[in-house]
Amino acid sequence: MITSNLLETFNGYIINARTKHLIYMLEDIRTALMQRLVVKRVEMEASSAKLCPRIQAKLEKEKKLAANCTPIPSINTIFQVNYHLDSVSVDLEVKSCTCRKWDLTGIPCCHAVASIFFCRGDAEDFVDPMYTRENYLRSYAGSIPPLVSERHWPLVTSPLIPPPIKVGPGRPRIYRRKDPHENPKKPGRLTKHGVEMTCTICKLKGHNKKTCPNKDKAPSHPLHKKANTSDASTQHGA
Structure with missing residues (x-):
């Protein structure tokens, strides 16, 4: 899911260029x-924050939820935290919580933040190091050199020769590969394989008018469109 989300995000970033x-x-x-x-x-060099802006915003939400948590210490680094009708276990040394949110995201959950505040610690110190300002600047430390337009490109005097043609072993093919459902009597035309017939008399599928069981009940001389239009024009003239 993470790989797919990153791919779709970059795909939306270049959506106009793809056309x-x-x-x-x-x-x-x-x-x-x-x-x-x-x-x-x-942007990050202008900021003096210890964490990335989005990570800091997520941590602030957890700090607000930590007001509803009641930590109960077992030892200096392990706590039982009561949150409404729920009770979880937090280990500050392993950086783990029963809710698994801290384990998966690297950002302390509200239970962990309450335990950190109980120890009079700073929640920013328990965030995974990959979200720090130093690593953020290290990720964007590289640069892409500029590129001039085509009119400033150097002229190439040597001719462009096509790659050599490699002839494979064996006799070359003379006839083309035919489709498995191609009509052998009429080359280039496909048979009606997979086409479901529709009867023009009873409008049912699976047979045609020659094998229709209701062909005897059909009118022997159906009215044609030309006859109908001629009759209509005659009545209109009358």
């Missing part, structure tokens, strides 16, 4: 990433 030609699509993606690296790095 262009391959070379121009790659150029738009390169330009967007080149600018993104600089923007994200400048």
Whole structure:
């Protein structure tokens, strides 16, 4: 799920570039990433926070929920936390909680935050190091060099030779591969394999009008459209 979400996020990020030609699509993606690296790095350098902005916002929500938790210490690092009608176990040394939220995200849950506050600690110190400001700046420390347009590209004097043609072993094929349902008497035309017939008399599927069991009940001389239109025109003229 995480891999799919990352893929769909990047796919939406380049959705406008995907409609262009391959070379121009790659150029738009390169330009967007080149600018993104600089923007994200400048924003984090201007901030003095210890954590990334979104991680800090999630931690603040857990701090508000921690007001409803009642930690009961077992030892200095293990607590039983009562939250409404629920009771969980928190281990500050292992950084684990029974609700598994801290284990999966690396951000202390409200039970862990309540236990940290009980020890008079700072919740930001118990966040996984991958969410810190230093690692964020290290992730965006790289840069993509600029690229000039086609008019500034160097001219190539050597001719472009196509790759050599490699002939495989064996006799070359003369006739094309035929479709398994192709009509042998009429090359290039397919048979009616898989087509379900519809009777023009009873409108039922599975047979045609020649094998219809109700063909004797059908009118012998059905009215045609031309006859109907001629009769209508005659009545209109009258």
